[in-house]
Amino acid sequence: xxxxxxxxxxxxxxxxxxxxxxxxxxxxxxxxxxxxxxxxxxxxxxxxxxxxxxxxxxxxxxxxxxxxxxxxxxxxxxxxxxxxxxxxxxxxxxxxxxxxxxxxxxxxxxxxxxxxxxxxxxxxxxxx
Ligand code: MN
Numbered sequence: 409x410x411x412x413x414x415x416x417x418x419x420x421x422x423x424x425x426x427x428x429x430x431x432x433x434x435x436x437x438x439x440x441x442x443x444x445x446x447x448x449x450x451x452x453x454x455x456x457x458x459x460x461x462x463x464x465x466x467x468x469x470x471x472x473x474x475x476x477x478x479x480x481x482x483x484x485x486x487x488x489x490x491x492x493x494x495x496x497x498x499x500x501x502x503x504x505x506x507x508x509x510x511x512x513x514x515x516x517x518x519x520x521x522x523x524x525x526x527x528x529x530x531x532x533x534x535x536x
Contacts, residue, residue, distance in 0.1 A: 410527060411435045413454035415445035415471065416489075417463050421514065425458070428516050429523075440464075442471035449481045456526055458519075459506065461490040461497055469504040476505035485526040489514070 412434050416422050426436045437452055439445040442463040449457060457475065461468035468488060475481045485508070488501035492511040501509045508522050 409433060409435050410455045411437060411452065412456050412458060412523070413437045413439060413445065413448055413452060414458045415439045415442065415448075415463060415468065416458070416460045417441060418460070421460070421512070425514060425516075425519075429520075432520065442466035442468060445471045446474045446478075446481075449475050449484060450478065453481075454484060456523060457484055457486045458523075459486050459488050461488055461494075461501060469500055472501070472504045472506050487519075487522055487526060 412429060414422065414425055414436055416425070416438065417440055422438055426438060429436050437448060437454060439448045443465040445457070445459065459468045459472055463471065472486050472488070475484065475486060486506045488506040488509045489512055490497040498509045507526055510519050510522055
């Protein structure tokens with residue numbers, strides 16, 4: 409079963425995404441700020457990180473830079489998330505080392521397609 413670390417400070421998004429991805433067969437771990445996200449990435453070694461960009465303590469860009477600068481976590485794909493209206497976020501996210509980017513409000517089928525692409529599309533039930 410594939411494990412996804414979701415770094416998100418918004419309760420509604422945590423609830424919806426955790427439930428939907430859980431039902432799709434993923435194990436979802438949640439970090440509530442950027443610093444906790446970096447710590448959990450190291451400790452938990454998830455298969456993928458879903459990274460909100462606007463986060464308390466350290467933002468998603470800085471958290472991604474730290475994850476990609478760390479030998480033990482740089483291989484983990486990071487999928488950035490931010491509000492649709494925030495032009496420029498995508499370019500900044502890719503610059504910080506994010507592997508892909510998607511916009512909120514979250515469109516689960518679209519997000520799922522990006523997750524599967526980053527995981528190498530190893531099956532529709534969250535992988536082997
Ligand atoms: Mn946020």
